Amino acid sequence: MGSPDLAKLSLNTATVKAQWTLAQAIEGCARHGIAGIAPWRDKLAEMGLKAARRAIRAHGLAVTGLCRGGFFTASDWLSDNRRAIEEAHELGARCLVMVVGGLPEGSKDLVRARERVRECLALLAPEARAAGVPLAIEPLHPMQAPDRACVNTLEQALDLCEALGEGVGVAVDVYHVWWDPKLAEQIARAGRRRLLAFHLCDWRVPTRDTLNDRAMMGDGVIDLPRIRGWMEAAGYAGFHEVEIFSERDWWQRDPDEVLAVMKERYLRFC
Amino acid sequence: MGSPDLAKLSLNTATVKAQWTLAQAIEGCARHGIAGIAPWRDKLAEMGLKAARRAIRAHGLAVTGLCRGGFFTASDWLSDNRRAIEEAHELGARCLVMVVGGLPEGSKDLVRARERVRECLALLAPEARAAGVPLAIEPLHPMQAPDRACVNTLEQALDLCEALGEGVGVAVDVYHVWWDPKLAEQIARAGRRRLLAFHLCDWRVPTRDTLNDRAMMGDGVIDLPRIRGWMEAAGYAGFHEVEIFSERDWWQRDPDEVLAVMKERYLRFC
Numbered sequence: 001m002g003s004p005d006l007a008k009l010s011l012n013t014a015t016v017k018a019q020w021t022l023a024q025a026i027e028g029c030a031r032h033g034i035a036g037i038a039p040w041r042d043k044l045a046e047m048g049l050k051a052a053r054r055a056i057r058a059h060g061l062a063v064t065g066l067c068r069g070g071f072f073t074a075s076d077w078l079s080d081n082r083r084a085i086e087e088a089h090e091l092g093a094r095c096l097v098m099v100v101g102g103l104p105e106g107s108k109d110l111v112r113a114r115e116r117v118r119e120c121l122a123l124l125a126p127e128a129r130a131a132g133v134p135l136a137i138e139p140l141h142p143m144q145a146p147d148r149a150c151v152n153t154l155e156q157a158l159d160l161c162e163a164l165g166e167g168v169g170v171a172v173d174v175y176h177v178w179w180d181p182k183l184a185e186q187i188a189r190a191g192r193r194r195l196l197a198f199h200l201c202d203w204r205v206p207t208r209d210t211l212n213d214r215a216m217m218g219d220g221v222i223d224l225p226r227i228r229g230w231m232e233a234a235g236y237a238g239f240h241e242v243e244i245f246s247e248r249d250w251w252q253r254d255p256d257e258v259l260a261v262m263k264e265r266y267l268r269f270c
Numbered sequence: 271m272g273s274p275d276l277a278k279l280s281l282n283t284a285t286v287k288a289q290w291t292l293a294q295a296i297e298g299c300a301r302h303g304i305a306g307i308a309p310w311r312d313k314l315a316e317m318g319l320k321a322a323r324r325a326i327r328a329h330g331l332a333v334t335g336l337c338r339g340g341f342f343t344a345s346d347w348l349s350d351n352r353r354a355i356e357e358a359h360e361l362g363a364r365c366l367v368m369v370v371g372g373l374p375e376g377s378k379d380l381v382r383a384r385e386r387v388r389e390c391l392a393l394l395a396p397e398a399r400a401a402g403v404p405l406a407i408e409p410l411h412p413m414q415a416p417d418r419a420c421v422n423t424l425e426q427a428l429d430l431c432e433a434l435g436e437g438v439g440v441a442v443d444v445y446h447v448w449w450d451p452k453l454a455e456q457i458a459r460a461g462r463r464r465l466l467a468f469h470l471c472d473w474r475v476p477t478r479d480t481l482n483d484r485a486m487m488g489d490g491v492i493d494l495p496r497i498r499g500w501m502e503a504a505g506y507a508g509f510h511e512v513e514i515f516s517e518r519d520w521w522q523r524d525p526d527e528v529l530a531v532m533k534e535r536y537l538r539f540c
Contacts, residue, residue: 108493114451143413145449146475146491156451179415181384181426205416207480221416223378 004228004240004270009263010036010064012199012243013043016258018251022047023055025255030059032259036239038065038197039091041084049090056091064239065136065171065197066093070149072120073101073113081124088133094238095136095196096128097171102147113150121164129167136171136196137161143210144176153177154186161194172231173199173243175214178222184230192235200224200270201244212247216261218269228270240270274498274510274540279533280306280334282469282513283313286528288521292317293325295525300329302529306509308335308467309361311354319360326361334509335406335441335467336363340419342390343371343383351394358403364508365406365466366398367441372417383420391434399437406441406466407431413480414446423447424456431464442501443469443513445484448492454500462505470494470540471514482517486531488539498540510540 011034013025020028022043029037037056044052044066056063069084071077088096100117103110121135128135137157140149151157154177157170170190177183187195202220207213217224228240242262244250250258281304283295290298292313299307307326314322314336326333339354341347358366370387373380391405398405407427410419421427424447427440440460447453457465472490477483487494498510512532514520520528 103491108491110449110493111496141412142449143411143477143480146473150449152449153451179380179412179420179422181423203416207413210413210477210480221373221378223380226381 004266006033006263006267007035008238008240009034009266010038010062010239010241011259011262012038012065012067012241013040014067015242015244015250015262016255017043019255022052026052026055026059026061028255028259029061032263034259034263035060036062036064036241038063038067038241038243040067041087044087049087053091062239063091063093064241065095065097066091068097068099069124069135070098071101072117073104077120078123082127085124085128085131085133089131093133095134095169095171097197098135098137099140100137100149100151102145102150110145110150117151118160118163121160121168125164125168134196135168137168138171138173139176141176153180153182154190155182158186158190158194169194169196171197171199174222174224174227175199175201175203178203178227183227187230187234190234192237195231195234195236196238197241198228198231198236198238199241199243200266201242209247212245214244214246216244216250217242217265224270240266242266274537276303276533276537277305278508278510279304279536280308280332280509280511281529281532282308282335282337282511283310284337285512285514285520285532286525287313289525292322296322296325296329296331298525298529299331302526302533304529304533306332306334306511308333308337308511308513310337311357314357319357323361332509333361333363334511335365335367336361338367338369339394339405340368341371342387343374347390348393352397355394355398355401355403359401363403365404365439365441367467368405368407369410370407370419370421372415372420380415380420387420388430388433391430391438395434395438404466405438407438408441408443409446411446423450423452424460425452428456428460428464439464439466441467441469444492444494444497445469445471445473448473448497453497457500457504460504462507465501465504465506466508467511468498468501468506468508469511469513470536471512479517482515484514484516486514486520487512487535494540510536512536
């Protein structure tokens, strides 16, 4: 396994979402020599798709993913996911990240919620394939199962991929999967074709909030080089995208400082 | 699947740990007609093993588990676990619950931590067998992997059991495993022989603390009757033990109220 390669670093805009618009994040990446960006759709809507595409191209940035499709528990899930596929196509995103949603309001039926995820993905997959947009199913941490995603392990996500066929893969976010005893095995099973994205951050001890308390690489307990090694051994050659939700720390800081620290930590701890 | 059976209800003393000594919890179970109790060892030490055994027998309570052995990250793990086995033997506990510990201080090596758990259990298992004390490995929620237990799925726990042989099984706590897409399959795999304990509570949305914010049955999103059904279909016929860590709610209430609500919720929601 080689050293971390700055040319593969990407900024997921959630990392500076409290401070910057998408236009500012694009400028920030250019200023800091970060070659990849993964926008969130709320920021994209705010900037406008055409303006975003123009600015991203002007700076030669790769769009390492669009966040996000999914949330099949929402009433407008179908139209919203169709728009997301279209946006990902327009941006030339390497994938559309799918956060599938948790339990429907008032329901405790996790088995049924998971069946529904498969049905919704089966409906969308052909449309995404036709648009040339790979769908990246993101397994989320089990603590986020009820309200964000009922796909909670890489094994489960890959079982879905196999049922869905071509054009569907996974987004591996260390925050969500680092604890999994089958992680190495399942990354190997996924292989290059299914590994569509790799997200970095760290796991803080103690974790004070189940959603917005992620740590910067090096400030937590995740063995990041080991997981990157598993990804690369499986053939993943894409970007390394930093996605940090951090209400109490990184969202409070100067965003130029966040990007500078992120680069330095990437080289030291990933 | 039949209705919940009050004769199978057990109180894990953690549920009232802020309010009651072990002596008071034993009296409380007797007063409320709860036939099982699972003491924690700090409370047991405070009361004294002989006095506890005497009081438990006087009221005819079953000891559905002793909490807890494990924590192989502690320097005195061997002597402490030997004492725990001896105490479980003296109390006639149906199992000694093993919470195996997380990462050693300063380490990120989860793979090695898990190897060490297997080694420590392999050393203890023959001693526990000789003492007639079944060891119940408890997989803990992945959010507790770094600091409490690096055994995080039932599948992983059962793989350990198979490596360790007779006299070792699992404690299934709905709080830790409810999200697992392989839960039904792994409970069936465990079967009667390996299913040593069944712990009840509920998962609160949102969860405000990763350790001490469990909900009373009925106040969360876990489909408790379904999981009990899987347990019973696999042959489990033991007690249903209520274990609720709840800093903000149940530890603040009158403990007689807690037991009364617990009985009522058990019959309605489990």
